[in-house]
Amino acid sequence: MRLSFVVVVALVGCKKDDPKPPPTPAPAPVPAAAQIDVYIDDQPAAHVPLAQLQNWPRLDQLLPVNARRLGTWDDVFVKGKGPKPAQLHRPSDTYPQLVPAVFAAADGTPSFGMFDPVELAKHGKPEVREDGVSEVRIKLQTSGGRGEHDQSDGAAADPAQLKIAIKTPKGASTLDGAKLLAVAREPMPGENDARGWTLATIMKTAGIDKFEKVSLSDSSGLNLMLEKGDFSADSIPYVKLNRQGSLRLQVYKKQGTGWQRSGDLRGLTSIEVIK
Numbered sequence: 001m002r003l004s005f006v007v008v009v010a011l012v013g014c015k016k017d018d019p020k021p022p023p024t025p026a027p028a029p030v031p032a033a034a035q036i037d038v039y040i041d042d043q044p045a046a047h048v049p050l051a052q053l054q055n056w057p058r059l060d061q062l063l064p065v066n067a068r069r070l071g072t073w074d075d076v077f078v079k080g081k082g083p084k085p086a087q088l089h090r091p092s093d094t095y096p097q098l099v100p101a102v103f104a105a106a107d108g109t110p111s112f113g114m115f116d117p118v119e120l121a122k123h124g125k126p127e128v129r130e131d132g133v134s135e136v137r138i139k140l141q142t143s144g145g146r147g148e149h150d151q152s153d154g155a156a157a158d159p160a161q162l163k164i165a166i167k168t169p170k171g172a173s174t175l176d177g178a179k180l181l182a183v184a185r186e187p188m189p190g191e192n193d194a195r196g197w198t199l200a201t202i203m204k205t206a207g208i209d210k211f212e213k214v215s216l217s218d219s220s221g222l223n224l225m226l227e228k229g230d231f232s233a234d235s236i237p238y239v240k241l242n243r244q245g246s247l248r249l250q251v252y253k254k255q256g257t258g259w260q261r262s263g264d265l266r267g268l269t270s271i272e273v274i275k
Contacts, residue, residue: 034049034050034053034104034108034109034110035047035048035049035050035053035110035134036048036053036102036110036112036133036134036135036136037134037135037136038059038062038063038135038136038137038138039135039136039137039138040063040064040067040138040140041138041139041140042137045062045063045064045067045138046062046063048062048102048110050104050108050110053102053103053104053110054103054104056101056102056103056104056120056123057101057102057103058099058100058101058120058156059100059101059102059112059136060099060100060156061156062102063138067138067140070091070092070099070100070243071092072140072141073090073091073092073138073139073140073141074089074090074139074140074141074142075087075088075089075090075138075139076088076091076100076136076137076138076139077135077136077137077138077139078112078130078133078135078136079133079134079135079136079137080112080130080131080132080133080134081130081131081132085135085137086130088114088128091114095114095127095128097116097193097195097243098114098115098116098117098127098128098243099114099115099117099120099156099243100112100113100114100115101113101114101115101120101126102133102136103123105131109131109132109133110132110133110134111129111130111131111132111133112129112130112133112136113126113127113128113129113130114126114127114128114129115127116195117159117241117242117243117245118159118181118185118241121158121159121160121177121181121241122181156243156244156245157244157245157246158177158245159177159181159241159245160177160178160181161177162176162177162180162245162246162247163175163176163177163269164176164180164202164206164247164268164269164270164271165269165270165271166206166207166208166270166271166272167270167271167272167273168207168208168272168273169273173206173207175202175205175206179205180197180202180205183197183201183202183205185197186198186201188238188240188252189236189238189252189254189259190252190258190259195240196238196239196240196241197238197239197240198236198237198238198239199216199226199231199237199238199239199249200231200237202239202271203271206271208271208273211228211273211274211275212227212228212274212275213225213226213227213228213273213274213275214226214271214272214273214274215271215272215274216249216265216268216270216271216272217265217268217269217270217272218249218265218266218267218268218269219246219266219267219269220266220267222265222266224249224263224265225274226251226263230251233254234253234254235251235252235253235254236251236252237249237250237251237252237263238250238251238252239268242266246266246267246268247267247268248264248265248266248267248268249263249264249265249268250262250263250264250265251263
């Protein structure tokens with residue numbers, strides 16, 4: 001007799017373990033607030049937050065009055081992205097035409113620059129620049145003598161707020177700073193850099209196209225009379241925005257191969273057509 005065995009095999013399903021959830025990533029470090037701290041001789045002097053940087057303030061105007069004269073700055077150390085702070089030694093001597101400012105770069109990070117005054121007023125391009133700035137340390141001179149010719153008492157006006165009063169036989173008007181700053185600048189006589197405007201260009205911008213004699217006045221009350229003959233290839237009244245934010249006028253007269261300056265007005269405020 002043949003025996004048959006039925007073997008029943010029980011299949012037991014094996015349940016896989018549930019996959020482990022991915023590890024929770026560590027929170028990203030919170031970046032430090034965009035700001036610049038300024039020190040004078042290692043003492044805190046100014047704290048400039050992002051909201052203020054967006055206005056592109058002049059650095060000297062953020063400091064106590066006794067530290068605003070650029071001629072008294074011996075060294076400026078700017079802590080930026082580099083491993084070591086950038087150093088500007090006697091910036092007023094090295095860059096006599098430029099002013100220091102702090103501003104927010106396109107990505108919102110703090111920056112430092114040395115600007116032509118017109119470029120700063122237009123929020124333009126600095127000639128010296130450091131990005132990712134967190135600190136600026138200024139060392140003042142330790143002995144007298146430097147900066148003594150700076151007669152501004154550390155004051156600086158906003159060029160965009162400049163106004164030149166215009167008076168002609170047709171009536172009175174005003175040429176404001178914003179309109180003047182939009183006019184392309186021209187080289188100073190004998191130089192290549194376009195730092196200012198001929199007075200003829202300013203007068204044309206103000207609508208003065210005919211004149212025989214003009215009277216110019218500055219903010220201190222000084223007057224200068226110029227005639228048509230003072231405007232020629234060998235005699236050029238020239239106006240430049242200085243570091244104090246004023247329009248300085250000088251008359252350049254050709255002498256041999258060079259130019260001699262005269263007729264100095266330190267803050268042009270009015271132009272009157274006499275005839």
